[in-house]
Amino acid sequence: xxxxxxxxxxxxxxxxxxxxxxxxxxxxxxxxxxxxxxxxxxxxxxxxxxxxxxxxxxxxxxxxxxxxxxxxxxxxxxxxxxxxxxxxxxxxxxxxxxxxxxxxxxxxxxxxxxxxxxxxxxxxxxxxxxxxxxxxxxxxxxxx
Amino acid sequence: xxxxxxxxxxxxxxxxxxxxxxxxxxxxxxxxxxxxxxxxxxxxxxxxxxxxxxxxxxxxxxxxxxxxxxxxxxxxxxxxxxxxxxxxxxxxxxxxxxxxxxxxxxxxxxxxxxxxxxxxxxxxxxxxxxxxxxxxxxxxx
Numbered sequence: 005x006x007x008x009x010x011x012x013x014x015x016x017x018x019x020x021x022x023x024x025x026x027x028x029x030x031x032x033x034x035x036x037x038x039x040x041x042x043x044x045x046x047x048x049x050x051x052x053x054x055x056x057x058x059x060x061x062x063x064x065x066x067x068x069x070x071x072x073x074x075x076x077x078x079x080x081x082x083x084x085x086x087x088x089x090x091x092x093x094x095x096x097x098x099x100x101x102x103x104x105x106x107x108x109x110x111x112x113x114x115x116x117x118x119x120x121x122x123x124x125x126x127x128x129x130x131x132x133x134x135x136x137x138x139x140x141x142x143x144x145x146x147x148x
Numbered sequence: 149x150x151x152x153x154x155x156x157x158x159x160x161x162x163x164x165x166x167x168x169x170x171x172x173x174x175x176x177x178x179x180x181x182x183x184x185x186x187x188x189x190x191x192x193x194x195x196x197x198x199x200x201x202x203x204x205x206x207x208x209x210x211x212x213x214x215x216x217x218x219x220x221x222x223x224x225x226x227x228x229x230x231x232x233x234x235x236x237x238x239x240x241x242x243x244x245x246x247x248x249x250x251x252x253x254x255x256x257x258x259x260x261x262x263x264x265x266x267x268x269x270x271x272x273x274x275x276x277x278x279x280x281x282x283x284x285x286x287x288x289x
Contacts, residue, residue, distance in 0.1 A: 009173035010198035014205030016166030017178065017250070022210040022220065024159020025152060030223035033289070036272070036279040045156040050253060052160020053167065057258035060168035070175030077177050080261035091244025092252070092267040096274025098237025101230055101282065101289060103223070105249045106242060107180035109235075110203055112222050114211035119224045123235040130239020131181075131188040138244060 006072045018111045024049040027112035029103025036100050086147045087138065167255055174198060179251020180206075181242035189243075225289060241271075 025031050026049055034043030064076050099105050102123060104112075109124050116123075167178040176198075183199045186192020192199055214220065225231060242248040245267050247256065252271075256264015282289045 006174050006198045007201040009169060010201040011205045013166040013170035013178060014202035015209045016162050018206035018209035020159040020162030022213050023162060024156045027220055028222055033279055036275040037283060038276055039280050039284045045152045048153045048156035049160040052157040053164035053254040054258045056164035056168045057254055060171050061259040063172060071173040074175045076175050080263055082262050084263060084266055087244045088263055088267055089270055091241045092270035093274040094237050095241025095245055095248060096271035097278045098234040098241060099271060100275035100278030102234030105238060106184055107250050110206045111210045113207055115214055115219055116222045116224055119231050122228055122231050126232045126235025127239035128188050130236040131185045131243050134240050134243035135189055
């Protein structure tokens with residue numbers, strides 16, 4: 005059942021990315037391009053997505069356990085930390101350069117040409133390299 | 149323009165509903181980078197099946213929808229060097245930060261997570277400065 009629910013969630017996510025136009029890199033770069041032709045569409049997408057999610061978090065506070073068993077995620081940590089800031093900055097740079105983030109990169113894979121495939125491979129390599137990079141950085145500059 | 153905003157809002161509602169399903173049924177946060185990253189580096193081996201099910205649907209639904217509603221032009225740059233660097237930065241950055249637009253942005257901010265809010269501020273600032281530098285000043289993207 006977990007796989008079926010995951011497929012349903014992924015289908016809604018993929019359809020939402022397609023409908024909202026978020027697989028169009030010009031809309032993402034347009035949102036980031038505050039000194040150029042600014043496009044606010046992304047704010048509508050984020051705002052729209054927050055509504056069902058906020059309701060879901062309210063339900064989580066009252067519910068005992070997820071429908072398919074297991075437990076709900078732990079309360080968010082208040083710790084920020086170097087990795088969060090460094091990682092988000094690097095991610096933002098890549099997001100701005102190509103106008104793609106992980107979800108839309110997968111959603112658009114079937115119609116994004118060879119470039120879309122190259123992006124996903126490079127992203128996967130970056131993800132694969134991260135545990136080693138992180139431990140190197142921790143050794144060089146211990147995080148508090 | 150306003151039509152794009154309406155479709156954006158509608159698509160956003162679908163994205164958020166997907167996140168709500170993943171949270172309420174499977175008890176998991178719908179973060180694309182975490183779902184992919186756990187498969188790539190093996191840290192999510194125990195939950196590989198639901199990760200693959202999720203990603204298969206993310207890939208398949210647009211594939212099925214494009215012939216019905218017309219192809220979406222993605223306007224992706226044809227500069228493969230830029231694409232490869234961007235992909236590496238997105239891969240490394242989201243794993244260092246432990247989240248991306250869906251995990252920190254949609255799922256984090258909607259529960260008022262400080263980490264989600266701070267991450268989103270930083271990736272939007274970094275993205276904005278990157279586009280300002282490479283598009284508005286250097287004119288290369």
